[in-house]
Amino acid sequence: QVTLRESGPALVKPTQTLTLTCTVSGFSLSTSGMCVSWIRQPPGKALEWLALIDWDDDEYYSTSLKTRLTISRDTSKNQVVLTMTNMDPVDTATYYCARIAGYDRPIDYWGQGTLVTVSS
Amino acid sequence: DIQMTQSPSSLSAFIGDRVTITCQASQDISNYLNWYQQKPGKAPKLLIYGASILETGVPSRFSGSGSGTDFTLTISSLQPEDIATYYCQQYDNLFYTFGQGTKLEIK
Numbered sequence: 001q002v003t004l005r006e007s008g009p010a011l012v013k014p015t016q017t018l019t020l021t022c023t024v025s026g027f028s029l030s031t032s033g034m035c036v037s038w039i040r041q042p043p044g045k046a047l048e049w050l051a052l053i054d055w056d057d058d059e060y061y062s063t064s065l066k067t068r069l070t071i072s073r074d075t076s077k078n079q080v081v082l083t084m085t086n087m088d089p090v091d092t093a094t095y096y097c098a099r100i101a102g103y104d105r106p107i108d109y110w111g112q113g114t115l116v117t118v119s120s
Numbered sequence: 121d122i123q124m125t126q127s128p129s130s131l132s133a134f135i136g137d138r139v140t141i142t143c144q145a146s147q148d149i150s151n152y153l154n155w156y157q158q159k160p161g162k163a164p165k166l167l168i169y170g171a172s173i174l175e176t177g178v179p180s181r182f183s184g185s186g187s188g189t190d191f192t193l194t195i196s197s198l199q200p201e202d203i204a205t206y207y208c209q210q211y212d213n214l215f216y217t218f219g220q221g222t223k224l225e226i227k
Binding site: 046048052096098104106112 | 121152154156158163164165166169170175207209211214215216217218219220221
């Protein structure tokens with residue numbers, strides 16, 4: 001059974017760095033084709049793709065946010081970590097991690113999401 | 121970056137109606153187009169991938185069509201449980217983009 005679970009702070013202050021962890025089970029981050037992405041959704045707004053890390057540890061980022069994002073993984077812990085620097089109130093959103101089982105495949109499994117509020 | 125334009129942004133229909141949502145890509149994406157359904161407070165759920173392939177377990181009243189830049193999601197007979205927001209999503213060379221969403225309501 002494939003599951004993904006996001007964890008991290010619910011509240012961060014402006015200018016701080018956000019660190020979110022996605023813990024996966026039911027598949028291996030090292031299996032050929034396996035990718036994990038981060039996607040966010042501000043309250044009442046659309047989904048926005050942020051970043052992806054693949055089975056070969058290659059990283060891909062949203063063009064508009066790439067200077068602020070870092071995605072990494074720890075295969076021993078079955079975890080994928082997203083950091084976002086210089087947080088702003090407009091970054092308030094539910095952050096999802098999700099699995100993509102191949103470059104040309106859809107997102108087939110999602111975490112439940114974690115709401116991050118940016119406020120002083 | 122490829123932009124996805126979804127229309128309409130909201131839609132109200134009767135139970136039993138045929139409902140159509142469109143998605144247009146800013147450039148040719150072949151058939152790398154997926155559709156998701158999102159209910160309030162929940163993560164999105166995959167409905168259609170590869171523009172027209174129905175995900176396992178999704179009711180057959182859902183269908184997708186199109187290729188290149190123009191795509192359509194159709195619900196052949198709207199049911200109460202279909203009330204949700206629908207998103208298209210494209211994949212292009214390891215960059216992903218979502219449409220703005222279509223909120224579907226019952227009349």
